[in-house]
Amino acid sequence: MDKKDKKVLVLGGGFAGIETAIFLRKKGYPVTLVSDRDYFYIYPTSIWIPTGEAKFEDIAVPLKDLQKAHGFELVIDRITEIRSKEHKAIGEKGEYSGDYLVIAIGSGKVKHEGNEHFLSICGKPEESLQIKERLDALIAKGSGKIAMGFGGNPKDPSNVRGGPAFEVLFNVHNRLKKLGIRQNFELTFFAPMKEPGARMGPQALKMMGVFFKKLDIHTHFGKKIQRFEADGIVFEDESKLESDFTMFIPAGNGHPVFQNSDLPLNEAGLIRINDYCEVQHNFDDIPERYNVFAIGDSAAIDGPDWRAKQGHIAEVMARNVAFNIDAIEQGREERKGYLEHLNILCVMDTGDGAAFVYRDNKGGKMVPMPVIGHWLKKGWGWYCRNSKLGKIPRIPGM
Template identity: 80%
Template sequence: MKKVLILGGGFAGVEAAIFLRKRGYRVTLISDRDYFYIYPTSIWIPTGEATMEDVSVPLADLQRVHGFELIVDEVKEIHSKERRVVCANGEYRCEYLVIAMGSGKVKHEGSEHFLSICGKPEEAPKIKERIDDLVARGGGKIAMGFGGNPKDPSNVRGGPAFEVLFNVHNHLKKLGVRDRFELTFFAPMEKPGARMGEQALKMMDLYFRRLDIKKQFGKKIKRFEADGIVFEDESRLESDFTMFIPAGSGHPVFQNSDLPLNEAGLIRINDYCEVVHDYDETPEFYNVFAIGDSAAIDGPDWRAKQGHIAEVMARNVAFNIDAIAKGSEERKGYLEHINILCVMDSGDGAAFVYRNDRGGKMIPLPVVGHWLKKGWGWYCRNSKLGKIPRIPGL
C-alpha cells in the first residue's frame, strides 16, 4: 500500500487525509497542533458566544474515526524532490507528499501591538480579554482591519475582519454601551471587499453608515503602535485596541526547501495541484502536491482563498494520487471551482455572499443567517467526526 505524507492539520490537510483513507492509502498527517481549528466560527470567541473548545476538534478523534496516523511535530525542512521531510523530532519519507501547512503572514512594523482573528488560535481569547477590559473601563476606541499583499492578492482575509467588527458592534449594543465606543474599520486598499462585487461594496457601505462605524481606507500602513496605527502620510488612527489580519505570504519553512515558489513565497502548482519544478522549461513532477493557503492559485483577479476551495483541492488530490498510482491519465482540477462563497455573520443576522465570473451578489439574511452559520459550524464538526453524513460538495 502506497504511503502518503500530509503536512498540516487544517481544512486542506484534514480533508486530504479523510479522502485518501477512503481510497485505501496509508496516510500520515503531521501537524504542529493537536487539534483541527474551525477558523470560520472562531469569530464568536471575541464576543463570548463561542470558546476555543467549541471551535476545535482534537486530531486524535479524527484519527480514530478515519484511521490515519497522526504525528504532532513541527516541520523544519522540506526536500520535495526526495519526498523527504525533516521535523523537530524526526525525519519522514513517502511515495506521495501533500503540503497543506497554510501560509505565513506579511510582516508589519509593530505587529506586537495588534491581535488577529486569523492568526494563531490562542489570539482569539486574547481579543475577548481586551474588549472585556475596555467594557470594564467604560469605553474606548477600537480599530479593526486587514491588509493586502501586492505580490499575491488572493491570500487576503477580509471577511473575518468584517464579521468580528459587526459582532463586536452587536455585543456592545446588547451590553448597552455601544455609544461609549468609537469603532473604525481600516484597510490600505481604496475599496476593501471589492472582490465580492459592486453590489456587496454598496451594501457594506450601508452597513457602516447604519452601524455608525468609521472608515479609514486607501492609505498604506507604516506601523502599528500601542495606541494606534500610523499611515504612510504620517496621519494617525487612534486605537485603544487593534485587531488586524495581515495578508498571507509564503510559509517560513518553504525557504528551507527546494520547492518552486512564486514572488510571494507560495508554492507553484498546476491545475491538478501538482508542484511544478522548472515551470518555464520542461515541467518535472515528483508526486508532490500543494493545496490550500500553501499554494499559489491561478484564476481571475478577484480570486480568494477560502476553506471550501482548500477542500476541493484536497479531494482532487486524493483522486489524482489514486489515478497516478493506477496509471490513469484522468485528473481533476481546481480552477473550474474558483468562486467566493460565504455567509458573512453580523451577530444579529448575516449576508450570503457569492462571486463568480458572471458577477457577485450579496443577499441579507436577517436573524436566520446567524443561525445558518451556527448550523454550518455544527455540521463541519460532526460530519468530519463521522457522526452525520457528509453532504456532497460540502
C-alpha cells in the first residue's frame, strides 16, 4: 500500500480540521483542506479582543503558514453541498473529493428573534472587534447597562458554549474596575436554564454564584428568551432585561450545509457517528465502508448528560481519525474512540486571574488560580499557535 495513492479531503479549518490535517501528514497521507476562512482562529483566547488585551492578528493564524509547516494542500472556498457517499464536496469555486472524507466545518447556531440586536464572542471572528467597538463606546460615555449570556438547545444539550460568556463578562468587569468606573455600570449575566454552568459540577456551580456576588454582577436565570431588542432581552413572561449592549452565545445546531447533503442527522441536525467518528450511514443500500468521518462541532456526540463540546475533544477526535484511517489502510483491526476521553477541561479567565475547571464521570471541581491563572491561559495561547506552526515541540496528548 502506497500512502501517496490515498488522498484525504478535510472540510474545515478549525481545531478539528487543522489537527486532522497535521496528523495525517505526519503519517504520510496527502491531504486537501478546504476552509471558508484563510486563517485558523483560536477562539478560546479571543475573549481578550473585546477588552483590548489581545489584537485580532494575535488570535488568527494564517492557514498558508500552517500549510507551509505541514505540507497539506489548501483551498479557500465555501462548501455548499456534501455528497458523502461519493466522498465529494461542492463549493462555490469547485468540486473536491478524496478516498476519505473528514467533515469538520463546525455547527450552525440556534436562531432567535432579534438576532441583529446582539453580538457573539463565539460567532464570526469579526464580531469580536464589533464587541470591542460597542464596549469602547460605552466606556467613552462613562456608564451603561451590559448584559451577557448564552443559550441552550434541548435537542442536543452538548452543543453549548457557556464558558466564553462568563470569561468575557469577568474581563469586562476587570477592565472597568481598572479604569475606576465599574460603579457606573450595571453588569448582568443571563441564561434560559435555571442553573447555567451546572454541567461543570456542584462545586463549580456554587463557586460561580460566589463570583457573581463578589463582583456585583446581577443574574437572570430560568426564563426562556422570547426575543432580543435594541435595548434589551424580552423573556417568555414578557418581562424585560434592559441592556445598552448585549453579548449572547446561541447554542449550536446542525450546519446549514448538512441539510443539503446525504448525511444521517440527529434531531438537532448534527451528524450521527460511532465511537470511532465514522459517519453512521444506512449501510443497507451500499454494504461497503464509506470511509467518511465527522468530528468536532459537526458531530452528534454521545456520553453523559454533562458532556460538552470543547476544542481538546475535537482534537482528540481528529487524532483518532488519523489513526483509524491509517489502521484501515494498513489492514489493522485496532481503532481509537473518543468516548473514553470525554471530560470538561478549561481555564476560565477573569482578566486578573482564572479558575481551573474539570469534570468527568467522578465529579467536577473548580480551583481558583489568582493572577497565575491568567498568565497560564496566555501561555496556552502562545503554545497553541507556535506548536501548530511547528516552531516548538508539542506536548504529548495536546
